[in-house]
Amino acid sequence: MAAAALTAHELIAEHRPTLDQALEAMRTRAYWSPHPEHPKAYGENGSLGMAEGKAAFDALLGGRLDLDQPGTDGWVGGEVSPYGIELGVTYPHADIDTLLPAMRAGQRAWRDAGAETRAVVCLEILKRISDRTHEFALAVMHTSGQAFMMAFQAGGPHAQDRGMEAVAYAYVEQVRTPDTAEWTKPQGKRDPLALTKQFTPVPRGIALLIGCNTFPTWNGYPGLFASLATGNAVLVKPHPRAVLPLALTVEVARKVLAEAGFDPNLVALAAERPGEGIAKTLATRPEIRIIDYTGSTAFGDWLEANARQAQVYTEKAGVNTVIVESTDDYKGMLSNLAFSVSLYSGQMCTTPQNFLVPRAGIPTEEGPKSYDEVVADLARAVDGLLGDDVRANALLGAIVNPDVKARVEAAAGLGEVALASREITNPDFPDAVVRTPVIVKLDGGKPDDQAVYMSECFGPVSFAVAVDSAAEAVELLRRTVREKGAMTVGAYTTSEEVEEAVREACLDEAAQLSLNLTGGVYVNQTAAFSDFHGSGGNPAANAALCDGAFVANRFRVVEIRSEVRAEA
Amino acid sequence: MAAAALTAHELIAEHRPTLDQALEAMRTRAYWSPHPEHPKAYGENGSLGMAEGKAAFDALLGGRLDLDQPGTDGWVGGEVSPYGIELGVTYPHADIDTLLPAMRAGQRAWRDAGAETRAVVCLEILKRISDRTHEFALAVMHTSGQAFMMAFQAGGPHAQDRGMEAVAYAYVEQVRTPDTAEWTKPQGKRDPLALTKQFTPVPRGIALLIGCNTFPTWNGYPGLFASLATGNAVLVKPHPRAVLPLALTVEVARKVLAEAGFDPNLVALAAERPGEGIAKTLATRPEIRIIDYTGSTAFGDWLEANARQAQVYTEKAGVNTVIVESTDDYKGMLSNLAFSVSLYSGQMCTTPQNFLVPRAGIPTEEGPKSYDEVVADLARAVDGLLGDDVRANALLGAIVNPDVKARVEAAAGLGEVALASREITNPDFPDAVVRTPVIVKLDGGKPDDQAVYMSECFGPVSFAVAVDSAAEAVELLRRTVREKGAMTVGAYTTSEEVEEAVREACLDEAAQLSLNLTGGVYVNQTAAFSDFHGSGGNPAANAALCDGAFVANRFRVVEIRSEVRAEA
Numbered sequence A, B: 001m002a003a004a005a006l007t008a009h010e011l012i013a014e015h016r017p018t019l020d021q022a023l024e025a026m027r028t029r030a031y032w033s034p035h036p037e038h039p040k041a042y043g044e045n046g047s048l049g050m051a052e053g054k055a056a057f058d059a060l061l062g063g064r065l066d067l068d069q070p071g072t073d074g075w076v077g078g079e080v081s082p083y084g085i086e087l088g089v090t091y092p093h094a095d096i097d098t099l100l101p102a103m104r105a106g107q108r109a110w111r112d113a114g115a116e117t118r119a120v121v122c123l124e125i126l127k128r129i130s131d132r133t134h135e136f137a138l139a140v141m142h143t144s145g146q147a148f149m150m151a152f153q154a155g156g157p158h159a160q161d162r163g164m165e166a167v168a169y170a171y172v173e174q175v176r177t178p179d180t181a182e183w184t185k186p187q188g189k190r191d192p193l194a195l196t197k198q199f200t201p202v203p204r205g206i207a208l209l210i211g212c213n214t215f216p217t218w219n220g221y222p223g224l225f226a227s228l229a230t231g232n233a234v235l236v237k238p239h240p241r242a243v244l245p246l247a248l249t250v251e252v253a254r255k256v257l258a259e260a261g262f263d264p265n266l267v268a269l270a271a272e273r274p275g276e277g278i279a280k281t282l283a284t285r286p287e288i289r290i291i292d293y294t295g296s297t298a299f300g301d302w303l304e305a306n307a308r309q310a311q312v313y314t315e316k317a318g319v320n321t322v323i324v325e326s327t328d329d330y331k332g333m334l335s336n337l338a339f340s341v342s343l344y345s346g347q348m349c350t351t352p353q354n355f356l357v358p359r360a361g362i363p364t365e366e367g368p369k370s371y372d373e374v375v376a377d378l379a380r381a382v383d384g385l386l387g388d389d390v391r392a393n394a395l396l397g398a399i400v401n402p403d404v405k406a407r408v409e410a411a412a413g414l415g416e417v418a419l420a421s422r423e424i425t426n427p428d429f430p431d432a433v434v435r436t437p438v439i440v441k442l443d444g445g446k447p448d449d450q451a452v453y454m455s456e457c458f459g460p461v462s463f464a465v466a467v468d469s470a471a472e473a474v475e476l477l478r479r480t481v482r483e484k485g486a487m488t489v490g491a492y493t494t495s496e497e498v499e500e501a502v503r504e505a506c507l508d509e510a511a512q513l514s515l516n517l518t519g520g521v522y523v524n525q526t527a528a529f530s531d532f533h534g535s536g537g538n539p540a541a542n543a544a545l546c547d548g549a550f551v552a553n554r555f556r557v558v559e560i561r562s563e564v565r566a567e568a
Helices: A008-028 A050-060 A096-105 A107-113 A115-131 A133-144 A148-174 A221-229 A244-259 A278-283 A297-306 A330-346 A371-385 A389-396 A402-414 A447-453 A470-484 A496-509 A548-552 B008-028 B050-060 B096-105 B107-112 B114-131 B133-144 B148-155 B157-174 B221-229 B244-259 B278-283 B297-306 B330-346 B371-385 B389-396 B402-414 B447-453 B470-484 B496-509 B548-552
Strands: A072-076 A091-094 A180-187 A190-203 A206-210 A233-237 A267-269 A288-294 A311-315 A321-324 A354-358 A416-419 A438-443 A461-467 A489-492 A513-515 A555-563 B072-076 B091-094 B180-187 B190-203 B206-210 B233-237 B267-269 B288-294 B311-315 B321-324 B354-358 B416-419 B438-443 B461-467 B489-492 B513-515 B555-563
Touching: A008 A115, A008 A148, A050 A133, A091 A096, A091 A267, A096 A107, A096 A206, A096 A233, A096 A267, A096 A278, A107 A115, A107 A190, A115 A133, A115 A148, A115 A221, A115 A244, A133 A148, A133 A244, A148 A221, A148 A548, A190 B496, A206 A221, A206 A278, A221 A233, A221 A244, A221 A288, A221 A548, A233 A244, A233 A278, A244 A267, A278 A288, A278 A297, A288 A297, A297 A311, A321 A470, A330 A371, A330 A389, A330 A461, A330 A489, A354 A371, A354 A470, A371 A389, A371 A416, A371 A438, A371 A461, A402 A438, A402 A461, A438 A447, A447 A461, A461 A470, A470 A496, A489 A496, A496 A513, A496 B190, A496 B555, A548 B548, A555 B496, B008 B114, B008 B157, B050 B133, B091 B096, B091 B267, B096 B107, B096 B206, B096 B233, B096 B267, B096 B278, B107 B190, B114 B133, B114 B157, B114 B221, B114 B244, B133 B148, B133 B244, B148 B157, B157 B221, B157 B548, B206 B221, B206 B278, B221 B233, B221 B244, B221 B288, B221 B548, B233 B244, B233 B278, B244 B267, B278 B288, B278 B297, B288 B297, B297 B311, B321 B470, B330 B371, B330 B389, B330 B461, B330 B489, B354 B371, B354 B470, B371 B389, B371 B416, B371 B438, B371 B461, B402 B438, B402 B461, B438 B447, B447 B461, B461 B470, B470 B496, B489 B496, B496 B513
Parallel strands: A206 A233, A206 A288, A233 A267, A288 A311, A321 A354, A321 A489, A354 A461, A438 A461, A489 A513, A513 B555, A555 B513, B206 B233, B206 B288, B233 B267, B288 B311, B321 B354, B321 B489, B354 B461, B438 B461, B489 B513
Antiparallel strands: A072 A091, A180 A190, A190 A555, A416 A438, B072 B091, B180 B190, B190 B555, B416 B438
């Protein structure tokens, strides 16, 4: 092996303090992030500024991203930005029978490097990605359809935070058992029994990351870095419409691994031809021992049932509920909820879908509001928030794909429309499909309506569901989470009794609850090192980002013990 | 709820120091156990001595163990000791549709008690069991067929150690996240965003423990206590031939729970009628969210494939290999191996089955030994160890069931017999079936022989497999672990190169390795707080006892967050 340009010693010196801060943040769950959220924070100390990031992104367009991977048997690509640009980037297509064995070749050295070195190599990868945040932001924007600022923050620092969190959890899990131990058991008057024991975290094999279209980096980094930090090689299979952000990630990872003296093939890309559908083939290969997946319930369930040789971590669909029972900050509630349903046109797994409102209305500090008033006021709040096209475009981004567009258009037929979806023009990107949210009134007790609101309607579609009482709302919440899953639950209430009932429902059904949010924090947002994303305990996801369970089964500990021999 | 006889405060005062010692032992992996191994250590400070334990056991025989469980619809039982005694104990048979809802009733209070209180209640249960170790020893002896001393140690202190280890892992996993956190995110010149967050470990639901015949307590306690300590109710479904030890465990647990002010129905027994086969029914009930199972590969695989609503932890069959390549302590090696194959008539999931010996022989400090000599000397060592009937009975115990007896008898037909199995009479229990181990010579390269040694032959049957070289032995070891799984691997070698190759094989295939054991530690034994039992990374088991992964997914953390409101 050639002398490494980056030594473990240097990397530890540079990144160990950050790792320790991450571990401390996870312990206290106080606010912490090493990755700046403001675009202007970049451009110095080796990081790309806005213009440089734009230039770097533009230079990628129409070109070939050659990752120098073994078994490359062609070039594929065909991403079209939801903003209308053809990216024109092509990526290596892999002969899997060549690539997978090549990925295994470097695993022994990666395993023997130990948990700390793996952690700091991962942090160096994240550092290089962070330096290119402006470039990544444009890659995320033009594959997911997120507006620039969201693509920048969620696709950049927040995704990097989630990756680092996974590295920190993986590190601390591996060092819970010492490398070696001396075990001496007294035997009364006889000599004690004495053993020397060595404990080595070993990887499961090759991990497969199946990326998603809407949050390629944010949803992809936890699994990628958790697997890599625990010694596994990682094969990245991006969504065909969102290849670029993960391909760039693979490029950075391969470069850093090589510079640190490891085999770059520990991380590789599996891009596919249109309609090739390689995920099923890859997921059931015997070499693949870990799978991380974000996407549809149907395919997530298929993976759990069929990829039996692997540990499978899935984030699937859910139906998110907000109970609106009472409030002492009616305007704050409305503007908070209006933002929640508008952000990225509701194309988040955490966006609220069903607003459960008592049909008798709700008490507020402005006096009682009828069900109709609440719904009309929410509609007005959304309208107000999105009344200015510049702000609307900055919040909504673009509709990610034709399926979402079709759902928005069909929503008006599902019930009485309280707020119609509007088309908005994006002057910078005239081909972008931009739509404001639609709000439809439904009756909680009607079977036909129930069939509508008990299914996930991914995109900017919300249902204002009239219910008989707070108790019915809580019961419906319970049933929704149990049967359909939920990534988030929200509730507005000034009643201790109702609050307690909602809390109990969420504790019983393992749903993450945001109570009475009226300010600048939204139910759809979670912060790494503090908030859990999903619970792993309801049908929406079988894992939470990030906790011990997310990392502990990605490696196993092998013990080698031998007798301590008496010295001659 | 009635005033509790045991307060959490008292239990914490009593057991917290032990919990802390357990946590420290798990961190250092040095020797530690709070449970004395010597039968004479009992009889004071409230624990039963030998005669009292015998009297307590005798008082159980022919009686009804009434656990006062809801939904009891009859009485079942029919255990016959492998030593020939009919136990005549009857147990409640449960109407599951009544019992399961009753088990859920107490879960909220158990959840709200928090991780520390749950841990110390579990430790109190273990303390009460420890006090009755002599009684439990006889219950284990007369269900598993283990000899008294082994039933005492493995069924008593070692099982209690494994239970406590699971409690300690469960505790520390739950307190990695604080109960509450204040999260304050700076917003430049604007007011910071501030949230109060509560984090609550919540149970998955009801856990099912499916017990085994040979080690009802040792293999049962880790899952039982890991699930209970993480807030789940636990339904114990014992093996029909080994009900008593787990029924007594359930009795103790129910009593302690009630005394501590919790619902005793958090732990319940599901005994079954002969041939009822309720495990499949229970395992697929929606209320059952966790399953711990020790037993056949066929049923373990069935559980993994069909109990999809549950987290399934299985210990199944494996084929354990010992490579005998060279040694500098030939006699020590032979006597160590002779003990390993004799202990409990080889009826351990950790007993070595295949001895791989180069056909050209092995170097030793006594000079070279041919393959035939090694096998003959091993046979002689076993004969010597078991030459005295009293000692033989004390080591072998009794054959647990007719299947094992049939396998021993059939073994002579599998190849050239190097050591024939002998019948031994147990003067105290004339009906006990006692057999010494059989050793059969096989050829590693012959397909017919391969079919024999590549299958688990549970019981006192070992194969001395002639191989062409050390390299072939290592390759065969790899293949055996990969295809059949292994709970243990042993190796004897003085060659650094061979040792390295064996180490690499075990690291690659996730197998636990004991090297050159020649003294009083045996490949089939592991010590809680220090050794891992299984790796969870090969087909023999999907979990290791005990590690973070064994506990981390038995609960989920629910976060409830709300805004910090400015003070009025």
